[in-house]
Amino acid sequence: MVEQRNGDQRPPTIYDVARAAGVAVSTVSRAFSRPGRVNAETAARIRKIASDMGYRTNPLARALLTGRTSVIALAIADITNPYYFGIIRGAQAAAIDAGYTMLLANAQESDRLEREALDRSIGMVDGIVLTSTRMSDSAIRKMARLRPLIVLNRVVVGLPCVVTDHRHGMREAVAHLTELGHTSMTYVAGPEAAWADSVRWQALREIAAERGLKVHRIGPHPPTVAGGVTAVEQFRTQPAGAVIAYNDMVALGFLQGLAALGAKVPADVSVIGFDNIFGTELVTPGLTTVASPLQTLGATAVRQLVATIGGAPPQTGDPVMLPTRLVIRGSTGPFRRRRTAAAFRSGSTAGG
Amino acid sequence: MVEQRNGDQRPPTIYDVARAAGVAVSTVSRAFSRPGRVNAETAARIRKIASDMGYRTNPLARALLTGRTSVIALAIADITNPYYFGIIRGAQAAAIDAGYTMLLANAQESDRLEREALDRSIGMVDGIVLTSTRMSDSAIRKMARLRPLIVLNRVVVGLPCVVTDHRHGMREAVAHLTELGHTSMTYVAGPEAAWADSVRWQALREIAAERGLKVHRIGPHPPTVAGGVTAVEQFRTQPAGAVIAYNDMVALGFLQGLAALGAKVPADVSVIGFDNIFGTELVTPGLTTVASPLQTLGATAVRQLVATIGGAPPQTGDPVMLPTRLVIRGSTGPFRRRRTAAAFRSGSTAGG
DNA sequence: CAACTCATGGCAACCGCTTGCCACTTGCTG
């Protein structure tokens, strides 16, 4: 036994309540958890006494026996990335709705840290949502054997997944640019490990092939504002009239880099981002972007996880795919070959 | 007993490991938790067997007995407010450092939701950090009796608190504006319930009195971008050459509202925010702001909490006060009476 | 009026792990 035992400092247990109420502990327990099982009056009396004593059931003790903690873990690649704010919020709301508490496991963009954080909390949670995980498929599968698990923002065959319909989003983005007269565009790539990056780039290539457009890829770049700023250096050696960035962070940085160069948006270059994070509407011009259904993403994942925990068969077939929405702001405009060319003083490469 | 019992589906316990290793459970337990207490070879052998079997100690069972879960709760007024990102990050890092896992309790700006979230998790955590809490002092004190607790961004007498030195920050802001020739400034107030708002406004009044400056207060306004946008409506009826906003969200909105009116920043109006959140460096012009030590705030609170959990006497005297730092960007400039007056077409009120 | 059903409450085992205390084995010392 631990040292403790300091008088009545310790919080009251069902034993204390039972003694005070003159009933057995089992009756107290049932008064709380099994409504009909105890005489209504008795139950009410017990509850009254319990609340007077300041009794609260110890969730650990309950969990030890029932195997349910009512806590779920949300693993996030990088808490400080505003992209995740919406997801966290949606997840949190859905969790509360279902009577669950959320444990936040921050991966800090590291495979190892993510696994450690999860390792530490896996014993205390009923299920896990893996968001933009950096772990390998096999590590994910191993984890899935331990607890119900949902993969968010990535497809792992055989595991329930929730993703954004990047392909459709890219289609919207390209259609928008095409309407504006652009026939050539540069894709600013994100990190190679990012699942979304490969999906987006591949979608763009396919769409370009279909429509006979010219696309060029630069990168990889870190998915940050700084990454976007440096991408401009690479871009200026081979400019185009339109830029599609891996995500909004990169796009925002790209906008900054362009401004530093004196290039005008959208007159010289049109820029499109992905996700519609906080800040995209604040910059000048506002960033045109393919909005991800962030809150819905988080909420959907949690709801599905809760269902699985509740015994529903995990949805292991096709991933759930959520739609995007194109948000047009000021950063995209008509293609003007001359201006683009002039802005980067790059002789005859205009349009290429 | 719960139904379960499905073959060897259940994870191995120390009993299984003990049987496999041919030792007593206590020896297995000690092999993990009490290094010197067991023969090194035996311990190594046990650990090998345990890891082969996929054994992991059940934190719930351990916590039930020891009373320690190694989890701390971080209550946040509103997860989606970028202000908290830095705090969360700092807190998370400090928690990991100390071997703790973080449980996120979102209050959604509501006294009731905050209390509920905390109620649900208090049994599973070793301590609590209350960030910008909306609860009453008495509710906070009650909670503090249940668990070690640190109050962040608010001063509650008798409880350990960590706050930003708003007074000093305000002094820096005013000094900066004064140097630019401003002698009259408007404060755009945040929500009345916010502790920081009252501290900031009072500091401004005192400093203004000292220096013989004219200050005017408009608001309260919600601490959001939208709140800042609408504040402009009130501002234009009685403009000034300099605006100090309750925080960056409001300042960012104010900038937007000003732009919509065609007023130039900083030529017509100078604007200063507080906190230095994500996005302040992305807008044009960049927002001059009094940076709060966000990560340090979160980390300090957690470190202090961990120390208290570890048995250190809680620091209940004066609150820990962390310094601010003035970040000068493009939104502040020299005072120009004529331009300010002209921008708002307000006849002779220029300078007032 | 006996037999039976049903509502209610109590007993006690158990969840998985920790730890105080005791027993046993070695290796020394006097």
Next chain:
DNA sequence: CAGCAAGTGGCAAGCGGTTGCCATGAGTTG
């Protein structure tokens, strides 16, 4: 070689709840 200390390992009592099963008493039925 007896006596003792130090080093190891085991026993068993919990931590605070939950729940299967049984006992009791009241109400119901033939």
